[in-house]
Structures are given as structure tokens and as C-alpha cells.
Amino acid sequence: xxxxxxxxxxxxxxxxxxxxxxxxxxxxxxxxxxxxxxxxxxxxxxxxxxxxxxxxxxxxxxxxxxxxxxxxxxxxxxxxxxxxxxxxxxxxxxxxxxxxxxxxxxxxxxxxxxxxxxxxxxxxxxxxxxxxxxxxxxxxxxxxxxxxxxxxxxxxxxxxxxxxxxxxxxxxxxxxxxxxxxxxxxxxxxxxxxxxxxxxxxxxxxxxxxxxxxxxxxxxxxxxxxxxxxxxxxxxxxxxxxxxxxxxxxxxxxxxxxxxxxxxxxxxxxxxxxxxxxxxxxxxxxxxxxxxxxxxxxxxxxxxxxxxxxxxxxxxxxxxxxxxxxxxxxxxxxxxxxxxxxxxxxxxxxxxxxxxxxxxxxxxxxxxxxxxxxxxxxxxxxxxxxxxxxxxxxxxxxxxxxxxxxxxxxxxxxxxxxxxxxxxxxxxxxxxxxxxxxxxxxxxxxxxxxxxxxxxxxxxxxxxxxxxxxxxxxxxxxxxxxxxxxxxxxxxxxxxxxxxxxxxxxxxxxxxxxxxxxxxxxxxxxxxxxxxxxxxxxxxxxxxxxxxxxxxxxxxxxxxxxxxxxxxxxxxxxxxxxxxxxxxxxxxxxxxxxxxxxxxxxxxxxxxxxxxxxxxxxxxxxxxxxxxxxxxxxxxxxxxxxxxxxxxxxxxxxxxxxxxxxxxxxxxxxxxxxxxxxxxxxxxxxxxxxxxxxxxxxxxxxxxxxxxxxxxxxxxxxxxxxxxxxxxxxxxxxxxxxxxxxxxxxxxxxxxxxxxxxxxxxxxxxxxxxxxxxxxxxxxxxxxxxxxxxxxxxxxxxxxxx
Amino acid sequence: xxxxxxxxxxxxxxxxxxxxxxxxxxxxxxxxxxxxxxxxxxxxxxxxxxxxxxxxxxxxxxxxxxxxxxxxxxxxxxxxxxxxxxxxxxxxxxxxxxxxxxxxxxxxxxxxxxxxxxxxxxxxxxxxxxxxxxxxxxxxxxxxxxxxxxxxxxxxxxxxxxxxxxxxxxxxxxxxxxxxxxxxxxxxxxxxxxxx
Numbered sequence: 001x002x003x004x005x006x007x008x009x010x011x012x013x014x015x016x017x018x019x020x021x022x023x024x025x026x027x028x029x030x031x032x033x034x035x036x037x038x039x040x041x042x043x044x045x046x047x048x049x050x051x052x053x054x055x056x057x058x059x060x061x062x063x064x065x066x067x068x069x070x071x072x073x074x075x076x077x078x079x080x081x082x083x084x085x086x087x088x089x090x091x092x093x094x095x096x097x098x099x100x101x102x103x104x105x106x107x108x109x110x111x112x113x114x115x116x117x118x119x120x121x122x123x124x125x126x127x128x129x130x131x132x133x134x135x136x137x138x139x140x141x142x143x144x145x146x147x148x149x150x151x152x153x154x155x156x157x158x159x160x161x162x163x164x165x166x167x168x169x170x171x172x173x174x175x176x177x178x179x180x181x182x183x184x185x186x187x188x189x190x191x192x193x194x195x196x197x198x199x200x201x202x203x204x205x206x207x208x209x210x211x212x213x214x215x216x217x218x219x220x221x222x223x224x225x226x227x228x229x230x231x232x233x234x235x236x237x238x239x240x241x242x243x244x245x246x247x248x249x250x251x252x253x254x255x256x257x258x259x260x261x262x263x264x265x266x267x268x269x270x271x272x273x274x275x276x277x278x279x280x281x282x283x284x285x286x287x288x289x290x291x292x293x294x295x296x297x298x299x300x301x302x303x304x305x306x307x308x309x310x311x312x313x314x315x316x317x318x319x320x321x322x323x324x325x326x327x328x329x330x331x332x333x334x335x336x337x338x339x340x341x342x343x344x345x346x347x348x349x350x351x352x353x354x355x356x357x358x359x360x361x362x363x364x365x366x367x368x369x370x371x372x373x374x375x376x377x378x379x380x381x382x383x384x385x386x387x388x389x390x391x392x393x394x395x396x397x398x399x400x401x402x403x404x405x406x407x408x409x410x411x412x413x414x415x416x417x418x419x420x421x422x423x424x425x426x427x428x429x430x431x432x433x434x435x436x437x438x439x440x441x442x443x444x445x446x447x448x449x450x451x452x453x454x455x456x457x458x459x460x461x462x463x464x465x466x467x468x469x470x471x472x473x474x475x476x477x478x479x480x481x482x483x484x485x486x487x488x489x490x491x492x493x494x495x496x497x498x499x500x501x502x503x504x505x506x507x508x509x510x511x512x513x514x515x516x517x518x519x520x521x522x523x524x525x526x527x528x529x530x531x532x533x534x535x536x537x538x539x540x541x542x543x544x545x546x547x548x549x550x551x552x553x554x555x556x557x558x559x560x561x562x563x564x565x566x567x568x569x570x571x572x573x574x575x576x577x578x579x580x581x582x583x584x585x586x587x588x589x590x591x592x593x594x595x596x597x598x599x600x601x602x603x604x605x606x607x608x609x610x611x612x613x614x615x616x617x618x619x620x621x622x623x624x625x626x627x628x629x630x631x632x633x634x635x636x637x638x639x640x641x642x643x644x645x646x647x648x649x650x651x652x653x654x655x656x657x658x659x660x661x662x663x664x665x666x667x668x669x670x671x672x673x674x675x676x677x678x679x680x681x682x683x684x685x686x687x688x689x690x691x692x693x694x695x696x697x698x699x700x701x702x703x704x705x706x707x708x709x710x711x712x713x714x715x716x717x718x719x720x721x722x723x724x725x726x727x728x729x730x731x732x733x734x735x736x737x738x739x740x741x742x743x744x745x746x747x748x749x750x751x752x753x754x755x756x757x758x759x760x761x762x763x764x765x766x767x768x769x770x771x772x773x774x775x776x777x778x779x780x781x782x783x784x785x786x787x788x789x790x791x792x793x794x795x796x797x798x799x800x801x802x
Numbered sequence: 803x804x805x806x807x808x809x810x811x812x813x814x815x816x817x818x819x820x821x822x823x824x825x826x827x828x829x830x831x832x833x834x835x836x837x838x839x840x841x842x843x844x845x846x847x848x849x850x851x852x853x854x855x856x857x858x859x860x861x862x863x864x865x866x867x868x869x870x871x872x873x874x875x876x877x878x879x880x881x882x883x884x885x886x887x888x889x890x891x892x893x894x895x896x897x898x899x900x901x902x903x904x905x906x907x908x909x910x911x912x913x914x915x916x917x918x919x920x921x922x923x924x925x926x927x928x929x930x931x932x933x934x935x936x937x938x939x940x941x942x943x944x945x946x947x948x949x950x951x952x953x954x955x956x957x958x959x960x961x962x963x964x965x966x967x968x969x970x971x972x973x974x975x976x977x978x979x980x981x982x983x984x985x986x987x988x989x990x991x992x993x994x995x996x997x998x
Contacts, residue, residue, distance in 0.1 A: 085932065087893075087895075087929045090897070091895075091897065094897030094902070095897055095902055173927075173932065174895075174897045174925070174927060175925065175926075175927030175928070175932055175933075175934065175935045176925050176927075176935060176972075178897070
């Protein structure tokens, strides 16, 4: 997958390559389009113009031809008139015989260059002719006579025997009219030559008999139509243009005359190519101008596009630098135009990004609340420290703290207060407690962490103790005085972990363990870690212990202080380990609580206790057995159901089993614990609070619990004889319990005097080594049988206190 | 030239006259009814000489490049002189069958007159001046006259019934008025219009 930088690089490349060319291509394309359009328009105009020129030339040529023909006829007529006035000719006509007359005509015709001459009387009847065939002469005369004068004009044009003639008729006077002489002149080649000279037109004369096709008339000395033109004439000469002799030729058919038999017309030709030739040169010039324009335009566009794309490329490069994380190089500004504006926008974007980047880094690596390094930075720091430690062979420890009951502080005093408290705690932690080189960080929430280079477990431990001591000094904030304590976990490199993450994780594990045990400071050991190898094997061994019956139910009797008889028993567990022998609860219960396996053990205990109760009942003993519930059990929503099922199987009432809960077990999630306890109470179980006095539960909370019994912690009971304060606590607790309607059990009774004091204090029950140690269940029956009440007497010193 | 239809208009008026002689008074008009000058009127009288006595002479001059008179009426057998009164020479000719002749370039009066012995009309021209045209009408009766500018002609004839002919020498087809009648005033309208 391409990186952003590579993509920007690609974009820059594309911009450089394509925008530039595209601008040139678009503008050149448009120019070419316009040029092509104008070129074709001009070409069209030129052609139309040429066509008009040709048409106009044709009309002029036609008029010219008529004029030439008329002029010719006029000249011929004048010549004929002169000849007709010749005295000798007139004498010959007037007095001569027919043959003389014919000779005279012949003579005159030869003089003037006429092919034919004929003399008619004043009425038009032929008298003599030069041609022997008088019919021919007659037909020509008749044609001339019948010819449409409007059409014929003054040309006297005649067609005869495939040749073109001009016929003129002049009167012969002697001195009055004695007749007319008509003379026929073959059309001279000078006529087409003149026309060509004057108008660049070729001319061919055509004749057509009615219903027939056009036939060319020969003109002596002039070119006859070539075969291609001949073909056109044969087909239809009345077309605008045709291909004649390999040339595109314009044609124009001009009717010149009509006589009774024939139509006569002139076919004018004009080479279109020749007519267009001057325009062609103009077009070539146009093409040259166009090409030169395109070249100049291409160069202009090229350089203009370069001027645009160059700053864009520079911007693209700046963007690429930004993409690669280089926010230091300023974006070069480029003038006052749009690109310059864009560059300035880029620059302000770069500044903004740089500032935000710094802010993000700060947020990413620093805790905004306390100003301490955050988890990410701390993790990196630990990594670096471990590398150094590895190199020097020194240890390196990590200590993690979690402030106790911070959640309650937050809930009760508000988050603002909580935040300020965290700040105050951070200040406190930094205040001279740490060694030189130790680093404090906040992991979020109420967790703090300290990295201690060159500190083994012992050094870390001493730091931790100093730290806890510092914390325990009251913090006064906003007129509230807060008692701060923390659970502390310590893990050390290389003893507990080889990597930073593992080291942190194990310190955290140790911390949770410390909080669970409320033991202040805990150093990591593998048993804490459910995921460690030894833990895994321990877990599987525990499982095996249940499956293979390695667990043992022990019972420690409780005694009624009023009667001195055994009133019940607390169920305890031992593990008959196949290799390690009999293990006490401290060896595996904390681990079971951590891993959740405690639920299995509780289930086992309930089952065994129920069975034992049933067994004892059968012997006539009603000894209520109390089972301890852990935090996990309280959080287990199915606990009540499971208890109910187990008791039902054993055929027992719920009152047969008492349930003991530690204060701290309830405090993890008081509401949920309350719900479970209420359910159990409703079922009929007797509920008692274990280790009363060591936890932190408020009386307000205790008041809400459906309790029946308080169990005073052994630490108070055992010190009662020597420590008057403990005695006062025990007495107050018993009074408190009684006032709340609870019965009281004292545990840890080890002397007769203690027992006597408790009795004097109206404590209901007692439990302890003085009366009986925990015993294997099978031994319980025998013990009970040989049990005798101890005799106790309260010493006078205590009697005074009562 | 359109050919006019042949038509005659005759007006007769009885006039008293002497027993031995009578006068034909003819008023000639052209096709348009206008008086016609130069019309030739002849009366054929039985027994009268057809040919003029030898030595009868007449004269047609050329003056101002014109024949004068333009029309000359003579009896057959009359010799006509053509005196040239102009300073330029003339070449008078006639190709008419009545009397083809030619008087080559001359000045003054040619020595020999031209004898007109056959009846008919001779058209005269000049080879130098094409515009000169003259007519000589040769008749076979001594009783003839030429209408004046008013179209009038008078001929004294013996009493009796005679053949009257009226024609105009320029009338190409020779259309004439002919009637046998006694002398009387006569109005003749010829189907002819002279050239202007």
C-alpha cells in the first residue's frame, strides 16, 4: 500500500506531467478548432466566390459572344453592302443572264470570303445562287427568314451541314431596290480565340434538331470538342460542371438562336481549377499563417502553462514534505496571483498543522491533568531504561499505585475535586520521596507509576514504603480533608519480567493483589499471575484437587458463651497436596480468588458442609456450619440458585448453613453485594460479617445490609488482654452490634481469660484455639463426644472494667 | 414593303365642253387621300400617233445632285438630253429593260441624247450619287400629263370616248387606273403612297 508521501509524490508527478500538457493541448486544440473552422469557412467562401466568378464570367462571356457575333455580322453586313453597291455587280444583276449572275455572285462571295451567296428578287424569291443545290440555299434562306429575330439577334447564325455560318442579307439598289443578296460566312476561328483572349472562356457551338440531341458545329481552324466534352455534349451539355480532359470544368449553355428546324447554342467552358488557382494560393498562405500561429501559440501556451505549473509543483513538493512530517520548512510564497494565494494558504495550514502536531504530541505523551508523562511515554521510558539496565546489568523496578476509594471521592465530592486531588497527590508523590532518576507518571484514572532504574526489589520496597508514608499524611483541599492511601505493586527487572510491557503488567498485577489483600505493598510473585506458567500449573492442580478429592473439609467449632456448649462450626478448607503435603488456605485461596476458581471451591465447601451437617444431625447434633463467601461469590448472580439446589439435594433448610462475608468482599461493588445478600437473607440463610473492624465499610452501608451477626476480627480479640484500646473496641463493637440487633462472634480466643472477658461483655459466641483448633471433619464427631466445658473465671482487673 | 390592296375610287362629274375638244381634268390622290404629285395620266385616242415625230426632244437635268424633274413623261421616240448643271460629274445609268443605258462620268451636256423608243418606265440612277433617282415614263400617246403638286393634271383631247390611264412611276407593281370614258373631271385615288 502506497504511503501518503508516495501518493503525494505521485500526484506531484501527475500534476507536473499532465496539467502542463493538458493546458497546452486544450488551448492548442481550441486554436486549431477555430483555425480549422475559419479555414473551412474561408475555403467555402473562396469556392462560392470562385463559383460566382465563374457564373458571372459565363454570363459576361455569353454577352461577349453575342456581341462578338453581332459585331462580326455587322462587319460582314457592311462588307456585303459595299459589294452589293458595286456598279459592275449591279449591272450584272440587272442585265445579266442567270449564269452571269451566278458568276457575279461567286465573284463577290470570293471577294468577301463568303462560302455562299444568293440573290433574291425584292419579294424574296431566289434568282441565283453560288451553290448548285438550290434546296440547300433555300433552306438556309428559309431558316434565316423564319429564325426568331429576338433569339437570333443580329448574329445571323446558321447551322448547316454540321458547320456554323453567319448569314447576312443586304439590299441591291439600282438605284431603287432590285433585290437582295444574302451571303453566308463560315464562322471564323478568330471568334473562339477572341472570346478566350477576352474572357478565358472556351466556346463550342452546338445545334440541335427538334427532338434530337445537341451536335457540335465545326468551326474551321478551331479546336473541336475533345472526347470527354463530346461525351458531355452527347449526354446533356446543360450541366453546371463536368470533368473535361482531366480538369474540373464549368459549363454554360447559352441559346443563341432558333430557326424553323434547329436550335443553336453556344457551350461556354471554363476550367474551375484555373479559376480557383489564385484562391488556392491565398489558401496556401492561410495555411502557412495558421501553422505559424499554432506554433507561436503552442510556445506561448507552453511557457504560460509552465509558469502556472511550476509553483504548483513547488506546492506539491511542500505538501509532500508536510506529508512526511516535516513541518519546519516554510512553504515558499509565489507572487500575488491565485497560486500565491494557495501557497499562503498552504503556509498557514503548515503552521496550523505544526501547532496541532505539537499539541497532539503533548496530549499523546503527557498527562494533561497532572503534567506528568502519560502511559505511552512512560512505557517508552521503561523500554529505554530496560535497555540501559540490560547493558549495565543493573536491575530496574517499576512500582504501580492505585489510590484507594478514589471512585467514592469522585462520586461524593465531584470530578473537579477528584481531578484536583489527583494533582495534589502527584505533587505529594514528587515531593522528595523519589530517588534521583526515578520517574513518576500517571497511567490514567487514579493509577500512578514510578520507574526506578538501578533499583532491585529491596530498594523499590523502601521507596514504596516512603511513598505510602508520604501519602498517608492528610491532604486538605477546598476545606475537605482527605485520607489518602494506595495499593502498591512492585515488579523488578530482570527478576520478574524481561520486557517493559511484562514488567508493567506484573507491577499492576501485584498492585491489584495488594489492593485485594489491603496489604499496602505487594511484590510480584508468580502465583499472582494467573497467566504465568506456575499459575497455570497451579490452576490445573486445583482442578485436579477437586476432581480427585484432594481437598479436605476442616471444621472449627464455635461455642455459646452463655451455655458453654458448642453452638456451630466454621467450615475451613485444606488441600492434601500429593507432593507438598497438607496446604493451608493461604497457599492457594488468594490464587483461587484471583483466577475465579474460588467459586468452584465455594461450591465444594457448600456441598461438603451440607453433607456434614446432615451427618451430624443424624447423630442428633444441630450444629450450624458457616461457609465463607468470597468477592467472586458475591458477584456471582447464580450463587443463590446454586446454594438452593445444593441444599435441596441434601434435603436441608437454608438455615442449616450460615454464610460469612468479609467487609472488603462487599466493598468492591456494594450495590451488587447488597442485592445478593438480600436474596440470600430472603432464602433464610444466616449472614455474618467476617473480620469486622478491619475494613472501611461505613456504618451507613452496614446498616442497609440484612445481617444477623458480626464477627470481631481476631486482631482485636487477641490483643484485648494486653491492649486496653482493643478491649474498648471489642466492647464498643459488641454494644454497637447488639444495638443494631446483631449477635456477635469473637474469633481468635486463645486464653481462658479472653473467653471470660467476652462472656462478661455479653458476646454471644466465641471461636478459637483455646476451645478447639480446626479439625478434619471426620475427627469432629470424636472431638464432640470427649468435649468438656472449660471452666473460666474473670480476673478482677477486668471485672472492674466491665 | 406591304403590298396595298388594289382599289379604285372614281368620282365623275359631267361638265359641258366644246364639241371638237374636251378636257380631262384629273385629281390624283394617294392611298391616304392626299394629293399625289408625279402621277402619270395618259389618254389613248383612237387614231392618234403612238410614236412621236422624229426629232422630238426632251430634257432631264441634274441639278443639286438630283434629277430634275424627278419624273419625266415622254412619248415613245423622244430623245432625252441629260444636261449636268452641277459642278461635279455624274454617271447616269439605267438598268431598266425599257432603255438600259449609261452616261459615264460627264460634265455639261453629253453630246448624244438617249432615245426612248419603247413604252415603259426607266429608273435612272447615278453611280456616283446613290441617292439620285429619277424616272422616265415612256408612253404611246401624245395625250399625257403629270400631276402637279396639288395632284391635278389636265389633258385636252378630241371629243369622244377614250381610254384613260392613271399610274405612278414609283409604283413598283405598276398598278394603274384604266377607264374608257368621255372627257370629264375625274378624281383618281391610287392605292399607292410615295416615299417621303
